[in-house]
Amino acid sequence: MRILRSERGQMTVELVLLAIVALTIALVTSRYFREKQVLKTLVGGPWGYIRTMNEFGVWAPSKQAAMASHPNGTDRVGTPIP
Numbered sequence: 001m002r003i004l005r006s007e008r009g010q011m012t013v014e015l016v017l018l019a020i021v022a023l024t025i026a027l028v029t030s031r032y033f034r035e036k037q038v039l040k041t042l043v044g045g046p047w048g049y050i051r052t053m054n055e056f057g058v059w060a061p062s063k064q065a066a067m068a069s070h071p072n073g074t075d076r077v078g079t080p081i082p
Contacts, residue, residue, distance in 0.1 A: 048061050048062065049061060052065075052066035056069070
């Protein structure tokens with residue numbers, strides 16, 4: 001049995017293996033994010049509330065709910081109609 005006294009190339013082999021592991025993790029993570037639409041959920045979910053607050057001044061999840069809750073949508077007659 002021959003004993004290896006020189007470790008030349010070991011660092012290169014380890015760096016290649018680390019690069020393969022890092023690339024595999026990146027590909028698996030990106031595939032998971034694409035399939036589960038994680039970014040769409042993170043960005044799209046809160047944006048509905050922000051959009052209705054900007055347009056109608058009411059925190060509501062949808063445009064229809066915001067229109068019903070907006071102060072301009074209620075009757076403001078102060079005196080009773082006979």
